Amino acid sequence: xxxxxxxxxxxxxxxxxxxxxxxxxxxxxxxxxxxxxxxxxxxxxxxxxxxxxxxxxxxxxxxxxxxxxxxxxxxxxxxxxxxxxxxxxxxxxxxxxxxxxxxxxxxxxxxxxxxxxxxxxxxxxxxxxxxxxxxxxxxxxxxxxxxxxxxxxxxxxxxxxxxxxxxxxxxxxxxxxxxxxxxxxxxxxxxxxxxxxxxxxxxxxxxxxxxxxxxxxxxxxxxxxxxxxxxxxxxxxxxxxxxxxxxxxxxxxxxxxxxxxxxxxxxxxxxxxxxxxxxxxxxxxxxxxxxxxxxxxxxxxxxxxxxxxxxxxxxxxxxxxxxxxxxxxxxxxxxxxxxxxxxxxx
Amino acid sequence: xxxxxxxxxxxxxxxxxxxxxxxxxxxxxxxxxxxxxxxxxxxxxxxxxxxxxxxxxxxxxxxxxxxxxxxxxxxxxxxxxxxxxxxxxxxxxxxxxxxxxxxxxxxxxxxxxxxxxxxxxxxxxxxxxxxxxxxxxxxxxxxxxxxxxxxxxxxxxxxxxxxxxxxxxxxxxxxxxxxxxxxxxxxxxxxxxxxxxxxxxxxxxxxxxxxxxxxxxxxxxxxxxxxxxxxxxxxxxxxxxxxxxxxxxxxxxxxxxxxxxxxxxxxxxxxxxxxxxxxxxxxxxxxxxxxxxxxxxxxxxxxxxxxxxxxxxxxxxxxxxxxxxxxxxxxxxxxxxxxxxxxxxxxxxxxxxxxxxxxxxxxxxxxxxxxxxxxxxx
Numbered sequence: 001x002x003x004x005x006x007x008x009x010x011x012x013x014x015x016x017x018x019x020x021x022x023x024x025x026x027x028x029x030x031x032x033x034x035x036x037x038x039x040x041x042x043x044x045x046x047x048x049x050x051x052x053x054x055x056x057x058x059x060x061x062x063x064x065x066x067x068x069x070x071x072x073x074x075x076x077x078x079x080x081x082x083x084x085x086x087x088x089x090x091x092x093x094x095x096x097x098x099x100x101x102x103x104x105x106x107x108x109x110x111x112x113x114x115x116x117x118x119x120x121x122x123x124x125x126x127x128x129x130x131x132x133x134x135x136x137x138x139x140x141x142x143x144x145x146x147x148x149x150x151x152x153x154x155x156x157x158x159x160x161x162x163x164x165x166x167x168x169x170x171x172x173x174x175x176x177x178x179x180x181x182x183x184x185x186x187x188x189x190x191x192x193x194x195x196x197x198x199x200x201x202x203x204x205x206x207x208x209x210x211x212x213x214x215x216x217x218x219x220x221x222x223x224x225x226x227x228x229x230x231x232x233x234x235x236x237x238x239x240x241x242x243x244x245x246x247x248x249x250x251x252x253x254x255x256x257x258x259x260x261x262x263x264x265x266x267x268x269x270x271x272x273x274x275x276x277x278x279x280x281x282x283x284x285x286x287x288x289x290x291x292x293x294x295x296x297x298x299x300x301x302x303x304x305x306x307x308x309x310x311x312x313x314x315x316x317x318x319x320x321x322x323x324x325x326x327x328x329x330x331x332x333x334x335x336x337x338x339x340x341x342x343x344x345x346x
Numbered sequence: 347x348x349x350x351x352x353x354x355x356x357x358x359x360x361x362x363x364x365x366x367x368x369x370x371x372x373x374x375x376x377x378x379x380x381x382x383x384x385x386x387x388x389x390x391x392x393x394x395x396x397x398x399x400x401x402x403x404x405x406x407x408x409x410x411x412x413x414x415x416x417x418x419x420x421x422x423x424x425x426x427x428x429x430x431x432x433x434x435x436x437x438x439x440x441x442x443x444x445x446x447x448x449x450x451x452x453x454x455x456x457x458x459x460x461x462x463x464x465x466x467x468x469x470x471x472x473x474x475x476x477x478x479x480x481x482x483x484x485x486x487x488x489x490x491x492x493x494x495x496x497x498x499x500x501x502x503x504x505x506x507x508x509x510x511x512x513x514x515x516x517x518x519x520x521x522x523x524x525x526x527x528x529x530x531x532x533x534x535x536x537x538x539x540x541x542x543x544x545x546x547x548x549x550x551x552x553x554x555x556x557x558x559x560x561x562x563x564x565x566x567x568x569x570x571x572x573x574x575x576x577x578x579x580x581x582x583x584x585x586x587x588x589x590x591x592x593x594x595x596x597x598x599x600x601x602x603x604x605x606x607x608x609x610x611x612x613x614x615x616x617x618x619x620x621x622x623x624x625x626x627x628x629x630x631x632x633x634x635x636x637x638x639x640x641x642x643x644x645x646x647x648x649x650x651x652x653x654x655x656x657x658x659x660x661x662x663x664x665x666x667x668x669x670x671x672x673x674x675x676x677x678x679x680x681x682x683x684x685x686x687x688x689x690x691x692x693x694x695x696x697x698x699x700x701x702x703x704x705x706x707x708x709x710x711x712x713x714x715x716x717x718x719x720x721x722x723x724x
Contacts, residue, residue: 310575
């Protein structure tokens with residue numbers, strides 16, 4: 001009996017592994033085929049905006065768009081991982097505020113204090129990790145929905161930033177070289193974008209070639225089966241939340257560096273770029289389907305849209321409405337190929 | 347589920363509902379026992395309460411400093427209510443403080459117009475006194491609500507915009523292109539500043555072209571992003587940048603620094619934050635600012651409400667301009683900057699309180715009453 005059970009288990013595991021591999025392969029192929037609609041939408045936007053204002057299609061504006069896309073890209077990689085699990089991380093802006101504020105206060109700034117150099121980065125990202133660990137642990141151990149836990153953690157992060165800010169003057173970066181790093185260019189493109197590109201590549205590699213990536217898809221696809229096959233679901237989820245929050249922390253540093261000043265609300269608005277970007281990219285909110293490169297397309301689409309509307313001279317009063325309408329049109333184009341599939345749309 | 351667990355849950359549920367009911371009855375009692383009273387109140391029955399939109403910018407922190415300085419001078423405890431930028435939070439937290447039982451002398455820097463009526467109603471019912479700063483509905487005046495809504499006070503946004511336009515227009519020699527970064531588009535404060543800026547430019551600086559207006563929600567980060575887009579769009583055609591407050595100006599200046607254009611552009615804005623003073627002293631191209639301080643606003647507002655609470659003034663007997671009031675703000679240029687540094691010394695709030703108590707809320711330098719509201723757009 002005992003032997004028989006063990007054998008069954010062995011057979012089962014292999015089957016699941018094969019299935020996993022198949023899923024990965026299939027999703028890789030689909031990953032190339034499906035985003036074509038989205039790319040078409042992006043290209044269409046670029047052509048229209050270039051016609052409306054010749055300054056749109058310049059190298060300077062490309063730098064501008066990539067610089068602006070860098071923060072949502074970094075956050076987007078983490079958000080994609082979390083959403084692939086079927087969870088959601090709303091703490092992004094709070095974590096960015098806490099890490100950004102910690103970083104500037106530990107770097108050379110107008111309030112004085114020690115300049116800890118690289119330790120400022122480590123300390124600031126550690127705060128993000130701690131917040132991510134808290135979210136992950138509360139979510140998995142106490143079974144509180146991630147939606148609620150991370151909403152709370154958003155305000156915890158904001159609270160930490162507010163306490164650190166205290167009642168002194170606005171901390172401003174005093175080292176011009178540090179303040180200008182993110183936006184200055186290497187090989188023609190802004191450093192912030194290169195950093196985001198590295199994060200994106202690491203995100204893609206993690207999802208495609210590591211066990212963590214595979215079990216993330218497995219959990220999002222069907223948690224019960226994943227658990228039944230011995231995947232340490234709680235641990236994996238916690239790790240993913242820690243990774244996501246670390247990336248939010250990194251994004252907080254970059255945003256603060258770009259602004260040159262400490263602000264607890266440095267992340268304001270990022271969540272509402274990142275979550276739509278992930279979804280537009282085609283990563284399912286239900287988990288298990290999607291990927292980082294799709295999120296990149298989503299972020300680029302949204303950044304180009306904001307930038308293009310300003311360059312096209314759309315009046316601010318009209319911008320929200322026009323931007324929403326174009327977004328809906330872009331999603332329809334992007335999802336056209338999938339319209340007959342049974343996709344949950346709730 | 348075992349019987350034991352069911353029993354435990356039931357007990358917990360009963361306990362929770364009992365606590366909830368107790369809390370409810372507590373609130374009802376407080377509200378019921380109070381009610382509007384015209385008897386002057388004693389100092390020991392009072393609590394000074396200052397409610398701010400958030401605690402994240404120097405202006406709101408100034409509001410807190412002013413309340414604390416006044417409380418110390420008058421010997422009355424102080425409570426601060428942080429609205430976290432949310433109208434609902436502002437209302438409920440203020441109601442929470444009122445429910446504690448002491449009569450409130452309240453200053454509210456309102457998150458938006460919608461909070462004014464519910465806050466005034468709660469204060470009135472509990473017999474406290476409130477002064478509202480910056481935002482209120484146009485059709486709701488203090489005299490409509492009675493003596494408990496002592497006054498509505500603000501600085502003129504039109505004057506602020508005109509100040510900045512004049513400084514920028516002069517610095518540019520009357521010729522050039524300007525971009526504008528207003529705050530939240532539907533905020534009265536931002537709208538009045540924009541209207542003042544545009545009117546001054548149209549009337550007196552016909553050679554200045556306003557290229558574009560791009561609302562940046564009082565957010566330095568958004569002002570930074572918007573400035574980058576506008577730099578791409580207009581390049582070095584931009585000669586001047588106006589921001590509706592210094593926070594956004596910090597973001598905008600950083601964008602121009604990154605683009606290597608900082609030396610070709612002049613800036614003007616409202617608030618004269620400490621960071622702005624430092625930048626002006628360092629020779630950065632800020633040509634015009636308006637001066638007003640958060641601690642002065644809260645101290646004037648609270649002192650007006652305090653005088654009503656202690657019966658030294660009777661709001662219904664005041665002229666309308668003392669109940670819907672516009673206070674002076676000062677135009678500052680790099681030349682006049684040194685005159686204003688005294689107001690940021692550590693003892694400045696205490697000094698201002700002395701001035702306030704000596705001359706009353708409508709004649710305290712440097713922000714005496716200028717005229718009655720509502721503010722008329724040019």
